[in-house]
Amino acid sequence: MKIKPLQILAHIILILGVLLMVVPIWISFASSTHDTVTILTEGMKFNIGEYFSRNYNEVLNEKGGWSEEVTAAKMFINSFIMALGIATLKVTISAMSAYALVYYRFKLAVPIFWLIFITLLVPLEVRIFPTYKIVSDLGLTNSYTGLILPLVASATATFFFRQFYRTIPDELLESAKLDGANSWRFFIDFLVPLSKTMIAAMFIFMFVYGYSQYLWPLIMTTSEKYWTVVMGMKIIFTESYEGVALPRTAERFAYIILSMLPPVLVVVILQKWFIKGLIQTEK
Amino acid sequence: MSFLDLKNVTKIYPNGTKAVHETSLSIDEGEFMVFVGPSGCGKSTLLRMVAGLEDITEGDISLDGKLINQVDPSERDVAMVFQNYALYPHMNVYNNLAYGLKNRGIDKETIEQKVNDAAKLLQISDFLQRKPSMLSGGQRQRVAMGRAIVRNPKIFLFDEPLSNLDAKLRIQMRLEIKKLQQKVGVTSIFVTHDQVEAMTLADRLAVINNGIIEQLGTPIEIYDNPKSLFVAGFIGSPQMNFLDGNIKNKTLSAEGFEIKDIQSDFNGDVILGIRPEHLSQTENGLINLKVDLVEQLGSDNLVYGQLKDKKDFCYRCPGNQTIEKGSNLSLNIENNKYYIFDKSTGKRVN
Numbered sequence: 007m008k009i010k011p012l013q014i015l016a017h018i019i020l021i022l023g024v025l026l027m028v029v030p031i032w033i034s035f036a037s038s039t040h041d042t043v044t045i046l047t048e049g050m051k052f053n054i055g056e057y058f059s060r061n062y063n064e065v066l067n068e069k070g071g072w073s074e075e076v077t078a079a080k081m082f083i084n085s086f087i088m089a090l091g092i093a094t095l096k097v098t099i100s101a102m103s104a105y106a107l108v109y110y111r112f113k114l115a116v117p118i119f120w121l122i123f124i125t126l127l128v129p130l131e132v133r134i135f136p137t138y139k140i141v142s143d144l145g146l147t148n149s150y151t152g153l154i155l156p157l158v159a160s161a162t163a164t165f166f167f168r169q170f171y172r173t174i175p176d177e178l179l180e181s182a183k184l185d186g187a188n189s190w191r192f193f194i195d196f197l198v199p200l201s202k203t204m205i206a207a208m209f210i211f212m213f214v215y216g217y218s219q220y221l222w223p224l225i226m227t228t229s230e231k232y233w234t235v236v237m238g239m240k241i242i243f244t245e246s247y248e249g250v251a252l253p254r255t256a257e258r259f260a261y262i263i264l265s266m267l268p269p270v271l272v273v274v275i276l277q278k279w280f281i282k283g284l285i286q287t288e289k
Numbered sequence: 290m291s292f293l294d295l296k297n298v299t300k301i302y303p304n305g306t307k308a309v310h311e312t313s314l315s316i317d318e319g320e321f322m323v324f325v326g327p328s329g330c331g332k333s334t335l336l337r338m339v340a341g342l343e344d345i346t347e348g349d350i351s352l353d354g355k356l357i358n359q360v361d362p363s364e365r366d367v368a369m370v371f372q373n374y375a376l377y378p379h380m381n382v383y384n385n386l387a388y389g390l391k392n393r394g395i396d397k398e399t400i401e402q403k404v405n406d407a408a409k410l411l412q413i414s415d416f417l418q419r420k421p422s423m424l425s426g427g428q429r430q431r432v433a434m435g436r437a438i439v440r441n442p443k444i445f446l447f448d449e450p451l452s453n454l455d456a457k458l459r460i461q462m463r464l465e466i467k468k469l470q471q472k473v474g475v476t477s478i479f480v481t482h483d484q485v486e487a488m489t490l491a492d493r494l495a496v497i498n499n500g501i502i503e504q505l506g507t508p509i510e511i512y513d514n515p516k517s518l519f520v521a522g523f524i525g526s527p528q529m530n531f532l533d534g535n536i537k538n539k540t541l542s543a544e545g546f547e548i549k550d551i552q553s554d555f556n557g558d559v560i561l562g563i564r565p566e567h568l569s570q571t572e573n574g575l576i577n578l579k580v581d582l583v584e585q586l587g588s589d590n591l592v593y594g595q596l597k598d599k600k601d602f603c604y605r606c607p608g609n610q611t612i613e614k615g616s617n618l619s620l621n622i623e624n625n626k627y628y629i630f631d632k633s634t635g636k637r638v639n
Binding site: 177180181185188191195199 | 341362368392393
């Protein structure tokens with residue numbers, strides 16, 4: 007097969023893209039296996055060092071934070087609970103609201119849909135003070151509920167589900183009706199299985215979204231028990247040296263690598279469905 | 290009271306379109322009724338009102354002696370076969386058939402037996418485990434019918450179920466539907482726009498136009514005795530020839546010929562209808578046809594041509610006659626089989 011110049015160019019661009027994505031991660035990983043002094047004196051590393059097990063062990067088990075109460079492992083669990091809660095509820099709620107918008111033909115369905123859609127323009131960061139006020143009035147600061155609840159409504163997912171449901175032929179609903187399926191059964195027996203690839207794709211998006219929340223957990227948690235991985239990144243593994251806080255760089259790199267794992271795992275596990283959900287529908 | 294009764298049923302859509310006008314109709318138990326008409330004539334709406342998928346604006350529908358206007362579709366005990374089959378794409382054939390039974394709370398063994406019986410009847414036992422996407426058009430059609438049969442409903446509703454099949458399969462499935470209906474003996478309503486389908490399937494036929502039943506009767510009654518211009522034009526293939534004419538004192542004069550002593554007291558402008566198959570060649574016949582085109586179907590020839598006034602005209606003759614393009618034929622109407630319609634109202638006047 008003859009290789010055309012254009013193909014070579016295309017490959018060069020692709021390879022550059024891959025390097026751009028992979029090299030920083032590799033540097034982080036390689037650096038996480040050295041000790042801090044080496045990194046501080048010699049800069050970031052490309053080769054694997056010999057402190058792998060020590061660094062990672064410390065990261066997972068050492069107590070950190072201001073009051074030395076929280077471990078990274080605990081923060082992982084917190085982040086996981088938050089991301090899982092956000093993703094699950096976002097998918098459930100938006101699938102149901104899309105169901106209502108598409109199948110219950112009430113007069114205000116379209117205006118309501120646009121109202122939901124407009125909330126895309128008002129992300130959490132914009133409404134953070136009123137949100138904090140409400141959550142705090144409800145007494146939900148320092149709780150998983152408080153971490154999750156303000157983030158569970160999703161215009162994006164509602165939009166995707168709505169578009170998907172609209173492609174399902176009316177005859178399917180009518181046929182199901184004649185077969186004795188009520189609204190609830192139609193949702194559970196038809197829409198959910200038909201949109202399972204869609205659900206998987208949305209779940210991944212929303213899991214990563216929930217996992218990478220920074221500002222909200224930072225503001226609403228005062229107890230270290232509810233710290234999450236992403237906010238912890240700034241705070242833990244700092245060493246006080248003559249009154250100046252110095253980062254423990256090597257451990258931080260290990261922490262960063264570990265913090266990337268949960269979303270990566272979710273993507274890897276669900277990616278088959280994820281791709282299906284993006285490119286095809288089972289109809 | 291008959292099995293299914295429609296009394297002055299009217300459907301007006303929210304946007305003001307009147308789809309069905311005060312239609313009354315009775316269907317006997319076990320009867321195969323066909324609604325036929327052009328698209329948008331209201332035949333599907335009428336069917337969907339029986340199914341409960343459309344609200345009834347006015348009038349009453351009762352099934353087996355029970356008023357069902359307000360009864361939920363799932364409780365009407367009707368089964369419907371849709372044009373695109375509406376099979377459940379994520380369920381295999383078995384579950385497609387079993388779903389309606391499960392929802393009715395029937396126990397597993399009974400469901401299994403019923404599904405297997407229906408599958409055997411329709412010869413789909415071999416692919417009970419397959420998904421609908423793995424089936425051919427004819428097989429899907431059968432599954433759709435199976436889903437209707439398995440519930441043992443009071444009435445089958447077919448909404449143009451054959452229009453997605455190719456010509457050969459359509460004829461085959463048409464036969465199978467008819468056979469099956471006779472075997473199972475369930476009252477059926479079949480909606481189609483295809484007059485051949487309608488003629489072959491129906492015990493009785495309702496020709497519908499603009500939301501009104503134009504004529505109701507057995508296929509042969511309707512073919513032999515169409516009551517209006519619309520029915521005459523719609524039933525029969527190739528279509529009936531229509532010629533303008535005028536009646537004065539029992540004499541009909543059309544362009545180029547006259548018919549005397551017609552059985553009508555009507556005077557005025559009329560349309561004369563002659564079926565292509567009710568003509569024969571003769572010397573000095575009434576009608577002179579200049580042949581433009583001959584379609585040889587083997588058993589028959591369809592001869593298309595023009596009359597003196599350039600009016601298009603069709604004549605059907607046995608396939609063994611050779612007819613040259615460009616020749617002139619002289620034709621007579623056999624046994625006075627012609628139809629006269631009032632030009633202004635379209636009603637039959639002879």
